[in-house]
Amino acid sequence: MGVTESRVRSVSVVLAGGGTAGHIEPAMAVADALRSIDPHVRITALGTERGLETKLIPERGYPLKLIPPVPLPRKASRQMFGLPRRVRQAVKQTRAILDEVEADVIIGFGGYVSLPAYLAAGPGLLRRRQRIPIVVHEANASAGLANKVGARRASRVLTAFPESGLPNGEVVGIPVRAAITGLDRGALRAKARESFGLDPEATTLLVFGGSQGARSLNDAVSAAAPDLAAAGIGVLHAHGPKNSLEVPAVDVGPPYVAVPYLSRMDLAYAAADAVVCRSGAMTVAEVSAVGLPAVYVPLPHGNGEQELNARPVVAAGGGIVVSDGDLSRDRVVDTIIPMLQDKDRLRRMSENAADAGHRSAAAQVAKIVMDVARGDRA
Incomplete structure (x- = not known):
């Protein structure tokens, strides 16, 4: 792909926010706002076969790519022993999806879908750049483990509350559908x-x-x-x-x-x-x-x-x-x-x-996502 062709290619955004409605609804609100900014934006949602996303996301008209679930144990258990293998498998499949859709930016909303996306955003053999920029959105007053990992790698960290536990958080509220x-x-x-x-x-x-x-x-x-x-x-x-x-x-x-x-x-x-x-x-x-x-x-x-x-x-x-x-x-x-x-x-x-309330949160988050994508594109 030539330089001129790559510059006119539509922006590709990957949403990682499956599992529960609390993760899916903000992601869909941002997806709608992204299309309002740029009708040509390409949106891909990540999810697993376990979550509500298999119903909610297709109903909203967005493509859904499934990856293996990586539930994170809250305390020491036998599940911990198989965690590295499950993470590697999920990251490998997620990386293939990111290459397939030529992702320009990942926005993660926490939960067990986000962690593989954050880890897969690093260098890939088929990718046009060294890394894919990450935007993290934390909806809860106390951040979960996945977003704590993602925040370390993120270009922007967005939160709903001033004291979420994430470094360099920008308070934007929670994206809500129009x-x-x-x-x-x-x-x-x-x-x-x-x-x-x-x-x-x-x-x-x-x-x-x-x-x-x-x-x-x-x-x-x-x-x-x-x-x-x-x-x-x-x-x-x-x-x-x-x-x-x-x-x-x-x-x-x-x-x-x-x-x-x-x-x-x-x-x-x-x-x-x-x-x-x-x-x-x-x-x-x-x-x-x-x-x-x-x-x-x-x-x-x-x-x-x-x-x-x-x-x-x-x-x-x-x-x-x-x-x-x-x-x-x-x-x-x-x-x-x-x-x-x-x-x-x-x-x-x-x-x-x-x-x-934060009525404009979805539009604000969508603008930040597009700014990050366009700023980091080759």
């Missing part, structure tokens, strides 16, 4: 409430615990159904496809609508005046981007990162945190219902939540 950042909740509210069978006028609480639901949220809020109805509060509750929900019979008041899953989160957000939810990084980013007051109930497992994710929004006055162990029917009655009945408080919380 359907959410551009959502006009007021304009869509009537349609949204009609689509779910909600009361068109009642203050409405949205409850969801991620794609699989959360039993503690399900039990506490459903037990308070009579109290919520008596207070004039409607509920839209996504309990998870594998869970069932027993809602006490209520004869008067706004309806309590229970669904297994929400395929249109934009409509759910538009229907709601406030939300009870977990505080995964992506959830916090979306809820704050649309300006919804939130009661965050951090997942009680892991290293406590979910509570850290919620802290900036809570500190700004856009939400409150209730621990998983403290969430109960009584807590709903004593804390959440009074909050929902205070219109002025909800308005202030909504404004504060929106101010704490």
Whole structure:
């Protein structure tokens, strides 16, 4: 390939962010933003056959290349002995993909797909350059191992929080898809409430615990159904496809609508005046981007990162945190219902939540990725 031809070749971007929706959704938001900047950009997503990416990424219209999964053990175990072999195999296959698509830049979002991509970005026999530049994006308040490795090799390190544990981090927020950042909740509210069978006028609480639901949220809020109805509060509750929900019979008041899953989160957000939810990084980013007051109930497992994710929004006055162990029917009655009945408080919380969000994160990350790609191209 001649020099002139290589300079007009479209930019090739490789996204490494499979596994969970928390890695995939920011990657897809950046992919959309990249196409807005340059419709000719070539985008390739890396994933494994285990993750949600096998469904979510093709649905968004992006090509997906599969590599072997390299789950990193959190503590010493027998899995550690086979780790070097698995890493070598994944890196070899990833390197072949990078050469095939003539990658100009890799952007990694953490997780077990990112580590092989970071390691494969070094010199390759078929490559036009000595290395492929890396951009790292860390969505969580506490960085994972893969991104800690990637940050050492990265041209730019982007974070959602000031103290992520990564060196030279630039705070940009979490990329969120345009359907959410551009959502006009007021304009869509009537349609949204009609689509779910909600009361068109009642203050409405949205409850969801991620794609699989959360039993503690399900039990506490459903037990308070009579109290919520008596207070004039409607509920839209996504309990998870594998869970069932027993809602006490209520004869008067706004309806309590229970669904297994929400395929249109934009409509759910538009229907709601406030939300009870977990505080995964992506959830916090979306809820704050649309300006919804939130009661965050951090997942009680892991290293406590979910509570850290919620802290900036809570500190700004856009939400409150209730621990998983403290969430109960009584807590709903004593804390959440009074909050929902205070219109002025909800308005202030909504404004504060929106101010704490990063609506332009996807566009900002995409611009940085293109700058790195074009700056390092041969």
